[in-house]
Every structure is written in C-alpha cells, then in structure tokens.
Amino acid sequence: MKIRDLNLVCTELDPSRFPNRPLPEIAVSGRSNVGKSSLLNRLLGRKNIARVSKEPGKTRTINFFLLNEKLFLVDLPGYGYAKVSKEMRGGWQKVLFTYIEGRENLRGVIQLVDSRHPPTKDDLKMIQRLVDAERDFVTVFTKSDKIGRNERDKAIGRYRGYFDGFTVGEFGKRTKSGDDPDIPVIFTSAKTGEGKDDVWKWIDSLI
Numbered sequence: 453m454k455i456r457d458l459n460l461v462c463t464e465l466d467p468s469r470f471p472n473r474p475l476p477e478i479a480v481s482g483r484s485n486v487g488k489s490s491l492l493n494r495l496l497g498r499k500n501i502a503r504v505s506k507e508p509g510k511t512r513t514i515n516f517f518l519l520n521e522k523l524f525l526v527d528l529p530g531y532g533y534a535k536v537s538k539e540m541r542g543g544w545q546k547v548l549f550t551y552i553e554g555r556e557n558l559r560g561v562i563q564l565v566d567s568r569h570p571p572t573k574d575d576l577k578m579i580q581r582l583v584d585a586e587r588d589f590v591t592v593f594t595k596s597d598k599i600g601r602n603e604r605d606k607a608i609g610r611y612r613g614y615f616d617g618f619t620v621g622e623f624g625k626r627t628k629s630g631d632d633p634d635i636p637v638i639f640t641s642a643k644t645g646e647g648k649d650d651v652w653k654w655i656d657s658l659i
C-alpha cells in the first residue's frame with residue numbers, strides 16, 4: 453500500500469474513546485518486547501512513529517494509526533511482562549483481550565512470536581483466544597536477523613507442533629493428526645526489512 457497520509461489519531465485504554473469510524477482495523481499482538489512497535493514502523497516506513505524501547509512494557513495504550521483515511525493499523529500493549537505491577541498489567545490485559553475478542557472493526561491480527569524462542573505460555577493462550585474468537589490472524593516470527601537458516605525450519609516445526617492440542621479453526625486446515633497444520637508464518641526483521649511485503653500482502657487480502 454502506498455502511504456499518502458498517516459496519523460496517530462488515538463492512544464487510549466478506554467474503549468469508549470476508541471475511534472468510531474467504520475474502517476477496517478489490523479492489530480499487532482504479542483508479548484512485551486517481541487517487536488510489535490518496531491514492525492509497525494517498518495510497515496509504515498517510519499523510523500519512530502510507534503515508540504520503541506529496549507525495556508519491555510513501552511506501549512501501554514492501544515494506539516490507532518490512520519492510513520490514507522482508509523485503514524487503521526493498531527499497536528497494542530504487550531502481554532506476559534512480569535515487572536510492572538499486577539494492577540497495571542491487569543488493566544492493559546483486560547482492555548487488550550476485550551479489544552481482540554470484541555472489537556467489531558478488527559479484521560485481522562498480526563500475531564508476533566520471537567523467532568529465537570518457542571512460543572511462551574502466554575503466546576499460546578493468546579493464540580487460543582484468537583482461534584476461539586474466530587479471528588483471521590497470521591503468525592509473524594520477529595527478529596529474523598538474529599537467527600540462521602536452519603534455525604528457521606526448526607522454529608516453524610516447533611511452532612506448528614504446538615497446534616496439536618489446539619482447537620484448530622479455519623486458519624489451520626489440518627485434516628488428521630500428524631499433518632502439518634496450514635498455519636501461515638512470515639519471518640520479519642525490523643532491522644533488515646525482511647517480510648514487510650508479505651505482511652502487507654496479507655493485510656491487503658483482508659481489506
């Protein structure tokens with residue numbers, strides 16, 4: 453998509469203040485520090501329109517970026533971060549899950565997993581929520597610049613293995629046990645730009 457017009461129009465935790473324009477929304481989900489805001493910057497072709505930090509827990513509101521008056525890309529706070537107070541974490545998580553599960557304009561979710569590590573328990577919980585809510589989503593393995601070629605196959609195999617115990621919805625056209633579920637996976641790097649075009653293709657297919 454050619455970006456002619458881009459604005460951060462809403463940073464909120466109060467759902468009653470979320471944008472009420474009937475435009476499609478695509479959200480970026482993942483644990484704290486996995487690279488959600490960095491990926492958004494890459495997708496948007498901007499260095500720091502979404503704020504990035506080495507410290508987990510940087511994004512603490514739901515941030516709506518309006519593109520060409522046509523589509524919202526949505527930066528979400530992370531989950532699974534232990535160091536903030538329970539109360540604060542509770543606040544974000546509740547809003548985050550309510551948004552993911554209930555938001556009418558949400559067309560698709562870019563679900564991020566660190567390509568260097570197995571998905572965390574919280575990742576698997578989030579993915580189960582996406583499946584249960586019948587959300588369209590794509591799995592994106594972040595920080596691909598940090599792993600080698602054969603680690604990629606390993607990452608995919610390991611990841612798909614987790615879906616055995618899952619209620620596999622439409623996204624995983626698994627026919628019988630042992631078959632590889634057809635779960636779309638894209639490797640991305642905010643450093644090199646790898647995967648950006650594929651993520652855009654996926655977004656375009658939904659809107």
Ligand SMILES: Nc1nc2c(ncn2[C@@H]2O[C@H](COP(=O)(O)OP(=O)(O)OP(=O)(O)O)[C@@H](O)[C@H]2O)c(=O)[nH]1
Nearest residue numbers: 484485486487488489490505509510511530595642
């Ligand atoms: N090498 C490398 N580093 C990355 C990549 N993506 C993100 N990072 C680094 O990872 C850290 C976290 O990035 P963020 O984009 O802020 O992560 P986030 O998921 O938005 O984190 P929260 O807002 O805290 O939930 C930063 O230090 C980034 O520079 C990547 O593709 N490659």
Ligand SMILES: [Mg+2]
Nearest residue numbers: 488489510511
């Ligand atoms: Mg962030």
